[in-house]
Amino acid sequence: MSARTIGEDLRAVAAAEPDRVAVVAEDSRLTYGRLDELADRVAIGLRKLGVARGDRVALVMANSEQLAIAIYGVQRAGAAYSPLNPTIKRDKLGYVLANAEAAAVICDEDRGEVAGAAAEMAGGAPVITDVLALATDDGEPPAPALDVDLSALIYTSGSTGDPKGVTLTHRNVIFAADSIIEYLEMDARDRILCVLPLSFDYGLYQLLMSVRVGATLVLERGFAFPGRMVRLLEEERITGLPGVPTVFQVLSSLRGLSERELPDLRFLTNTGAALPAGLIDAIQRTFPRARLHSMYGLTECKRVTHLPPGQLASRPGSVGIPIPGTDAWVDDGDGGRAAPGEVGELMVRGSHVMQGYWGDPDGTAERLRPGRWPWERILATGDLFRADDEGYLYFVGRSDELIKSRGEKVMPREVEDVLLSSPDVRQAAVVGVPNRLLGEAVHAHVSPEPGQSIDAAELRRHCGAHLEDHLVPQVVVVHDDLPLTSNGKIDKRALASEARSLLPA
Amino acid sequence: MSEEQILVQNGSVRRELRGFIEENFLYLEPELELSDSDDLLALGVVDSLGFVELVEEVQARFGIAVDDIEITEENFGSIDGIVAFVDRKQAA
Numbered sequence: 001m002s003a004r005t006i007g008e009d010l011r012a013v014a015a016a017e018p019d020r021v022a023v024v025a026e027d028s029r030l031t032y033g034r035l036d037e038l039a040d041r042v043a044i045g046l047r048k049l050g051v052a053r054g055d056r057v058a059l060v061m062a063n064s065e066q067l068a069i070a071i072y073g074v075q076r077a078g079a080a081y082s083p084l085n086p087t088i089k090r091d092k093l094g095y096v097l098a099n100a101e102a103a104a105v106i107c108d109e110d111r112g113e114v115a116g117a118a119a120e121m122a123g124g125a126p127v128i129t130d131v132l133a134l135a136t137d138d139g140e141p142p143a144p145a146l147d148v149d150l151s152a153l154i155y156t157s158g159s160t161g162d163p164k165g166v167t168l169t170h171r172n173v174i175f176a177a178d179s180i181i182e183y184l185e186m187d188a189r190d191r192i193l194c195v196l197p198l199s200f201d202y203g204l205y206q207l208l209m210s211v212r213v214g215a216t217l218v219l220e221r222g223f224a225f226p227g228r229m230v231r232l233l234e235e236e237r238i239t240g241l242p243g244v245p246t247v248f249q250v251l252s253s254l255r256g257l258s259e260r261e262l263p264d265l266r267f268l269t270n271t272g273a274a275l276p277a278g279l280i281d282a283i284q285r286t287f288p289r290a291r292l293h294s295m296y297g298l299t300e301c302k303r304v305t306h307l308p309p310g311q312l313a314s315r316p317g318s319v320g321i322p323i324p325g326t327d328a329w330v331d332d333g334d335g336g337r338a339a340p341g342e343v344g345e346l347m348v349r350g351s352h353v354m355q356g357y358w359g360d361p362d363g364t365a366e367r368l369r370p371g372r373w374p375w376e377r378i379l380a381t382g383d384l385f386r387a388d389d390e391g392y393l394y395f396v397g398r399s400d401e402l403i404k405s406r407g408e409k410v411m412p413r414e415v416e417d418v419l420l421s422s423p424d425v426r427q428a429a430v431v432g433v434p435n436r437l438l439g440e441a442v443h444a445h446v447s448p449e450p451g452q453s454i455d456a457a458e459l460r461r462h463c464g465a466h467l468e469d470h471l472v473p474q475v476v477v478v479h480d481d482l483p484l485t486s487n488g489k490i491d492k493r494a495l496a497s498e499a500r501s502l503l504p505a
Numbered sequence: 506m507s508e509e510q511i512l513v514q515n516g517s518v519r520r521e522l523r524g525f526i527e528e529n530f531l532y533l534e535p536e537l538e539l540s541d542s543d544d545l546l547a548l549g550v551v552d553s554l555g556f557v558e559l560v561e562e563v564q565a566r567f568g569i570a571v572d573d574i575e576i577t578e579e580n581f582g583s584i585d586g587i588v589a590f591v592d593r594k595q596a597a
Contacts (some may be wrong), residue, residue: 224556227576248555254573349564437557 003148005170006208007075007325011277013214018190022211023064024236027217035072038135043268045134046104047142049126054145055103056153058096058125059199062086063219067198068207070106071214077142079103080150083166083199087468090114092163094121096155099359106131126214144270147171153358154201156299157402157411166299166357176302176352177209179323183306184240184267184293190215191264193238195223196248200408201299202271226250230257237264241290244272244407245279245439252282262289271295271303271441272407274395277316281423281462294319296395300367301352301379304328307394318392326350328393330385340389343396348379401492403432403440408470410442412492415473418466419444424452424460427482430473431496444473445495447481454478518567519588525562528583530555540582556581563587569594 003009005301008431010032013020019035051057057074059081061067066302067083074081082100084093086108096116105127107115112129119125130135145151151170155393157165180186192210192375194217196203210217218236223229227249232238243251251257268283269292275283283292291309296319298304305328307320322328327349330338338344349371356364368377384396405408412430419428427447432440444463449456456476507564517580519541521578537548545551551559559581560571580590 224551225577225581226557227574227580228571228578231577251573254576257573260573410510 003069003212004035004174005075005145005149006033006173007072007144009174009212010028010039010072011428013211015124017188020214021216023065023068023217023219024206025063025068027370028065030065030068032211035069038069038132039072039076039290040141041135042069042131043076043078043142044139045136046073046077046079048136049134051077051079051103051126053143055079056080056082056100056148056150058084058102058105059102060086060093060105060107061083061131061198062223063194063198064108065219065453066108066131067458068217070200071129071204071207072211073134074106074161074241075145075151077161078145078149080153080201081206082153084155085197085199085470086111086181087467088114089466089468090118090121091466092468093118096163096165096337097122097125099163100153100360104128106134113475145170147174150355152204154204154299157409157414163325164270164363166360167355168302169355172354173208173302174212175207175325175350176323177212179302179352180205180306180318181209181213181326182324184208184269185242185307186215188214190239191218191221191236192216192240192242193218193229193232193236194242195220196242196244198224198405200251201302202242202297202407205302210247223247223250226254230260233262233265234260239263239264240269241269242269245270245275246406246437248275248283249279252279252286254286258286258288262318265290267291267293267309269293269295271297273404274317275318280312280316296320296393298379298383300354301326301348301350303352303436304346304348304381307392311392315392318388318394320392322348322350325338325350326352326365330393333381338387340391340400341388343384343386346381346383346385346393348381349376353377353379403430403442405435405438405440405442406470407439410440410471415442415444415463415467415471416465420448420458421466422454422462424454425459426450426452427490429482429492429495431488431492433475433496438474441474442471443475443477443495445477445479445482447479512587518591519584520585521566522563524586525566526550526559529558539584541588543584545584546578546582559587563591567591567595 013436014032014036020032022032022035023030059070102125102288105115109129115127118126121194149172151173152168152494153165194206198204294307296305303323305320331347342416371378400411415430416428419425426447429445431443433443435441459476483494485491
């Protein structure tokens with residue numbers, strides 16, 4: 001029997017192997033039996049709170065056992081969850097809660113105040129600061145979701161600055177998870193180390209895939225102390241390590257790691273941003289036994305391509321081929337397929353493609369186009385690619401100004417809006433500048449209102465008060481006037497190349 | 506090295522570290538009075554990438570080599586922890 005919904009898969013593993021460990025977090029071990037039981041009890045608590053099938057529940061939590069319990073509890077309630085960055089600020093959270101018409105917010109204790117203020121802005125959804133306090137046996141279990149129901153509503157930065165909610169049904173999520181499980185050859189013997197936040201879909205799927213195959217997920221709050229990661233790799237006999245370039249950059253710069261045996265570590269995955277060729281070599285020297293999967297994706301369909309590890313040496317710059325059961329190709333501009341070598345927008349077909357952006361028909365129409373069948377829609381990624389003669393895909397660039405920092409998306413517009421909300425700032429432009437650790441660093445260029453001056457440190461504080469951590473500019477450069485193009489727009493290209501010229505060679 | 510010399514050196518390691526942390530990590534929280542024993546991670550002063558910068562800075566500034574397994578909470582979790590770690594490494 002194969003589970004049709006996220007949550008049914010947990011039930012199956014828990015029934016067969018209740019004592020197997022599902023999640024290791026902060027050195028405590030949560031078994032499948034216990035996770036299953038707590039998910040059921042949280043679901044009853046949510047139902048008593050008024051959460052019904054199809055409702056949306058926002059999760060503002062750092063990686064923890066509690067977050068895993070909350071995710072499966074919401075699914076068992078027949079509802080959908082929105083995993084949000086735990087450092088999200090009040091106004092953005094308020095926007096998301098109102099947009100999602102969230103029925104409840106579950107957050108970490110120390111986020112209670114922010115969540116309460118945001119919920120008040122958005123119409124007063126109840127805020128729960130301890131998911132375990134919801135757990136109860138006293139009540140009827142809720143009706144389960146169908147596979148066509150909404151499973152997750154994942155917010156991603158939109159080009160206009162407001163986040164967009166990517167709608168994924170259970171069928172979408174399960175299809176994507178199973179396709180990835182297939183090429184990574186994951187099974188119940190796997191022990192995955194996840195240092196990526198579950199609010200990031202790449203992190204989230206580590207939990208979902210791990211539970212689907214009955215594996216063990218070692219869940220960390222981040223990779224703050226690499227020494228701890230090294231210890232976990234050895235002591236927890238980790239078999240799979242998903243990372244972004246920043247994580248691998250850090251690990252491959254550590255002294256002594258390449259001398260460790262790590263006999264269990266069989267695969268590494270990278271996405272979020274491309275790996276520079278030098279880093280690929282460094283990773284292979286650090287982890288000579290592990291196979292490295294280079295991948296590309298976007299939240300709107302989770303994952304698009306993967307490069308089989310055997311191809312890494314001959315096609316180092318490629319992100320590979322479509323994931324199993326899907327198709328992806330370069331558009332020729334007329335709805336056909338571009339010839340090898342030609343650059344065009346990457347298009348995607350398959351059951352992993354989202355249902356659209358929540359409550360945003362215009363945004364949806366921009367990304368989802370009519371497909372082969374009357375009922376099908378294909379995904380236009382907005383990213384430019386080319387294919388080689390054998391169909392391997394290469395990322396060329398973005399058709400918008402998106403910055404990738406620490407593997408996460410940064411929409412310049414969102415940061416610029418916050419910069420411009422400071423009364424001292426007249427002009428603002430945010431550009432990405434290559435950075436060894438971050439992939440790209442967020443650089444802000446600003447000019448002051450007449451008669452005003454700008455204190456760069458003060459302005460970064462202003463950003464920190466209104467933006468998640470990864471959106472706060474690393475560098476603020478104050479100009480008298482920003483350079484303009486012949487069209488009178490701020491010349492971001494000039495700003496970006498000026499910054500590049502200042503980098504050490 | 507005499508005990509006095511070590512104390513003087515400790516004082517300068519501490520001062521330099523504090524200067525680096527204030528300049529690079531405390532801009533978001535100017536009101537925060539960071540004590541030498543405060544937990545840098547729990548207080549949100551330094552995040553995961555910050556520690557990498559901090560480790561690189563410590564290696565370069567104090568001329569020590571930091572092994573993979575040494576980048577732990579005990580050694581890098583507070584100013585006191587880092588000072589003690591640098592002291593041990595320099596003495597070794």
